[in-house]
Amino acid sequence: MQPTIEAWDVHKGFGTGSAWRSILGGVSLTVARGETVYLVGRSGSGKTTLLSILGCILTPDRGSVRILGQDPAQLNVAQRASFRGRNLGFIFQSFNLFPTLSALDNIVLALSAQGVGRKAAVLQAETMLEQVGLSQRIRVRPAQLSTGECQRVAIARALAGNPEVIFADEPTASLDTENGQVVLQLLTGMVRARGASLVVVTHDNRIFPFADRILELEDGRLKQEQAPHTGTQRRSMMKGLVA
Amino acid sequence: MELLALKAMLADRGRLLTGLMGVGFAVVLVNLQGGLYLGLMHKASLIVDCGQADLWLGHRHMESVDLPAAIPQRWGMRLRGVAGVERADPYIITYSEFAMPDGRHERVVLVGTDAAGLLGNAWSMAAGNPQAVRQPDGILVDACELDKLGWPQVGDLCELNGRRARIAGLTDGIVSFTTCPYVFTTLEQARTKYSIISIPPGCCSYILVKAKPGTNLPDLIARIQKRVPELDIRTKSDYAQRSRQYWQVRTGIGLSFGLAAVLGLLVGLVIVAQTLYASVNERLTEFATLRALGTGDGPIVRFLVAQALGHAGLGSGFGIVLSQLIGRVLTTPRAPVLLSASVMAGSVVLVTVVCMVAAWLPYRCIRGLDPASVLRK
Numbered sequence: 120m121q122p123t124i125e126a127w128d129v130h131k132g133f134g135t136g137s138a139w140r141s142i143l144g145g146v147s148l149t150v151a152r153g154e155t156v157y158l159v160g161r162s163g164s165g166k167t168t169l170l171s172i173l174g175c176i177l178t179p180d181r182g183s184v185r186i187l188g189q190d191p192a193q194l195n196v197a198q199r200a201s202f203r204g205r206n207l208g209f210i211f212q213s214f215n216l217f218p219t220l221s222a223l224d225n226i227v228l229a230l231s232a233q234g235v236g237r238k239a240a241v242l243q244a245e246t247m248l249e250q251v252g253l254s255q256r257i258r259v260r261p262a263q264l265s266t267g268e269c270q271r272v273a274i275a276r277a278l279a280g281n282p283e284v285i286f287a288d289e290p291t292a293s294l295d296t297e298n299g300q301v302v303l304q305l306l307t308g309m310v311r312a313r314g315a316s317l318v319v320v321t322h323d324n325r326i327f328p329f330a331d332r333i334l335e336l337e338d339g340r341l342k343q344e345q346a347p348h349t350g351t352q353r354r355s356m357m358k359g360l361v362a
Numbered sequence: 363m364e365l366l367a368l369k370a371m372l373a374d375r376g377r378l379l380t381g382l383m384g385v386g387f388a389v390v391l392v393n394l395q396g397g398l399y400l401g402l403m404h405k406a407s408l409i410v411d412c413g414q415a416d417l418w419l420g421h422r423h424m425e426s427v428d429l430p431a432a433i434p435q436r437w438g439m440r441l442r443g444v445a446g447v448e449r450a451d452p453y454i455i456t457y458s459e460f461a462m463p464d465g466r467h468e469r470v471v472l473v474g475t476d477a478a479g480l481l482g483n484a485w486s487m488a489a490g491n492p493q494a495v496r497q498p499d500g501i502l503v504d505a506c507e508l509d510k511l512g513w514p515q516v517g518d519l520c521e522l523n524g525r526r527a528r529i530a531g532l533t534d535g536i537v538s539f540t541t542c543p544y545v546f547t548t549l550e551q552a553r554t555k556y557s558i559i560s561i562p563p564g565c566c567s568y569i570l571v572k573a574k575p576g577t578n579l580p581d582l583i584a585r586i587q588k589r590v591p592e593l594d595i596r597t598k599s600d601y602a603q604r605s606r607q608y609w610q611v612r613t614g615i616g617l618s619f620g621l622a623a624v625l626g627l628l629v630g631l632v633i634v635a636q637t638l639y640a641s642v643n644e645r646l647t648e649f650a651t652l653r654a655l656g657t658g659d660g661p662i663v664r665f666l667v668a669q670a671l672g673h674a675g676l677g678s679g680f681g682i683v684l685s686q687l688i689g690r691v692l693t694t695p696r697a698p699v700l701l702s703a704s705v706m707a708g709s710v711v712l713v714t715v716v717c718m719v720a721a722w723l724p725y726r727c728i729r730g731l732d733p734a735s736v737l738r739k
Contacts, residue, residue: 167737176654176734197658200733204656211736215651219373224366231363232657260373276655288737 123187123284123316124150124173130181131168142168144339145182150284155307155317155329160336166320167288169336173318174207174286175199187283204233208277208315210306212289214269216261222248222272223257229276247275251305267298274306278313285310287319291326303329363661367668374641378673381637385677385713386684388630392623392709393685393701394692399619400705401698406539406609407602409455409473413482415570416579417586418601419593426608427601428471428540430455430567433593438569440589446577447586451476452566454549456557457542461521462512470511470522470545471538474552474566481570484546489516490531495547500530501556506695507543508532522556535695539609569593627716634673635720638666642724647736654733662728670721674714681713682706 131143142165150156158166171177172184175191176199183190187206191199203209216225226244231237248257251271261269270290277285290306291299303326310317319330327333335342371378404411410418410427418424419438421431441450454474459467475483477496484492488505495502501522503511514520518529522545536544545556553561573582583595596604610616642649649662685706689699 171734171737174654174737176737200653200656200658202656203654204658207656209651209654211651211654213647215647215736217370217645217648219370220366224369228363228366229652229655229657231366232652232655232661237365 120152121188122149123152123154124148124318125185126169126173126182127184128182129169129172129179129184131165131172131177131179142339143172143179146336146339146341147182148334148341150316150318152283152316153311153314155310155319155331157327157330157333158318158320158336159322159324159327159333160342162322164336165339166336170286170288170318170320174209175203204280206283208280208282208285210270210273210277210285210287210290212292214261214266214273214293216269216272216276218261221258221260222253222264222268222275225261225272226276226279230279233280235280243279244275247279248272250309251275265298266293267302270294270298270302271305274302274309278309281313282315284316284318287317287321289321289323290319291321291323296325299323299326363664364668367665368672371641371669371672377637377641378676381634381673382677382680384630384633384637385673385717386681387633388626388716389678389681389709389713390685390688391626391629392712393682393705394688394699395619395623395626396705396708397685397689397699397701398697399616400700400702401693402539402615403606403610404698404700405537407605408536408538409482409544410598410602410605412485412536413570413598414485414572415453415481416573416598417571417583418596418598419569419571419586419590420567420596422592422594424594424596424601425604427605428455428538429608432562432565432567433569435564435566435569437590437593438566441569441571441586444582444585444589446574446582447571448574449479449481449570449572451479451481451570452549453482453568453570454552454557454561455567456552456559456561458523458545458556458558460511460543460545461524464512466512468510469542471540471542472522472552472556473544473546474549474557475546477548477550479572481572482568484531484533484536486534486536488532488534492531492533492546494530497528497530499526499528499551500547501527501551502531502533502546503529504536504543504695505532505534506537510543523558525555527556537695627712630677630713631716631720634670634677634717635723638669638673638720639724639727641669642666642727646727646731649728650731650733650736653728653731654736659729663725666721666725666728667718670717671714674710674717677717678710678713681709685709 126148129143129146132139132141134140160166172179178192223244227240230240253271307329421433435452438450438452441447456472458470458472460470461467484502494500514529516529520527538544586595689701693699
């Protein structure tokens with residue numbers, strides 16, 4: 120089966136003239152369908168830039184990328200946005216929810232922006248919030264939600280459109296240990312249930328056991344692949360994923 | 363999308379209040395300026411609009427009801443046999459000097475109506491009867507202008523052009539566009555006693571024609587024109603419009619009121635633009651997130667337009683209610699505030715356009731957002 124994500128010799132730099140700086144110096148990787156891959160590394164190693172390129176937000180300076188068989192560099196800005204909306208989901212470190220809209224309306228907004236009708240969007244949003252355990256909090260605004268609850272709303276928003284690939288940028292950075300574990304369990308479980316792929320950028324080694332593979336970036340290159348966990352650890356972890 | 367935009371707008375109460383005050387202020391200013399302007403212009407044609415005559419006949423190129431030239435009264439005789447004419451009476455508008463007991467004088471506009479039919483006489487009374495002008499030395503002055511005339515009362519004797527006059531009644535709100543109060547009397551008394559401008563015997567300022575019910579006015583005008591080709595003939599509405607236009611053009615009053623209204627709109631534009639821009643600026647991360655999630659220009663535009671229209675709608679409603687209240691408090695016969703449906707509708711349309719323009723700035727801001735910014739640390 121064709122991989123969900125394929126990247127060959129991806130280079131990316133920022134700045135102009137003497138201020139130009141290389142961020143990625145030739146990264147190649149694949150992500151299979153249904154696989155959970157973590158990108159780890161020190162600050163400045165290029166994780167977020169790589170995530171942006173794989174997420175069709177940025178295009179590489181050199182090299183090529185294929186997401187679900189599509190080369191984003193062949194699309195214009197509007198077409199890339201449309202492709203993201205239809206196929207990809209994003210979860211951000213700071214949740215980035217509209218503070219003046221309820222949990223439900225934050226998800227409905229994302230769906231409406233993709234052209235989903237209001238009734239269908241509301242139904243889908245309610246279903247997603249139920250799946251993340253927030254069915255009693257759908258009318259509550261982000262200011263009244265805990266950080267864990269906010270991230271669950273963000274997860275529900277990311278998955279509401281049934282994307283095939285989900286990108287998460289430091290999803291547990293704003294959460295304490297317990298909430299971080301709960302959120303990753305939830306995210307990983309929901310993604311696996313859908314057969315989707317998950318790419319996570321993280322510093323948080325507490326959540327490494329949830330990954331299928333861990334790729335370490337150093338100075339813009341893939342250094343080595345880390346083993347996330349043993350088979351025993353994985354089985355006991357998977358038990359915790361089943362509600 | 364639009365519903366969500368309105369929900370987000372309503373939830374941000376502080377910003378909403380600021381925006382609504384800006385829109386409301388613009389609506390109030392446009393309405394009051396428009397209402398004051400219409401009120402003043404209405405005064406310029408009050409005698410024509412509220413008079414009972416259907417047609418006004420006067421000198422060639424007559425432009426303003428308060429500024430006539432003398433015409434032979436006998437020409438009115440030619441009209442009484444014309445089919446469709448119920449009455450054709452002479453009418454005088456001239457000037458006089460009202461002397462007060464303390465020695466002050468006030469220039470007044472003297473209106474003389476034919477004693478038989480009283481066509482063109484005062485129509486609204488605060489005290490007494492309009493037919494009282496037929497009394498010997500009888501005059502009617504307006505209750506709103508008593509301060510200019512030394513506070514005379516009904517029954518008081520006074521001096522008009524050095525001749526004795528008696529206050530026979532008080533009119534209600536019949537106020538001239540100029541600073542001179544209207545004084546009503548009979549044609550003969552105006553011509554022979556009270557006018558400071560010498561009116562030749564057998565002359566008048568206008569001939570007023572009352573048409574029989576059901577008469578076609580254009581046809582009647584054509585018939586009358588054949589009898590009196592020397593005169594201009596204007597319908598009530600036409601001459602009222604001309605009288606208003608005279609003062610609009612000669613004084614530049616339209617320009618000054620228009621400028622004030624435009625300034626009000628600009629203030630509203632700036633406040634709404636600033637409010638919308640500030641609310642978007644505070645939510646740049648969220649809008650960039652929508653961009654990252656794949657939201658195109660269309661939904662963003664709909665979101666902003668919905669908020670702009672929301673501001674326009676709510677602000678207009680608030681502004682119109684406030685305009686009505688202020689208008690009722692401020693309106694006087696000397697400075698009437700006429701808040702017609704067209705003025706209010708016009709203010710709503712203008713403010714809506716302003717709000718749509720105000721949404722352009724935040725749209726530009728969002729359009730330039732880099733979705734990668736939500737991922738950069």
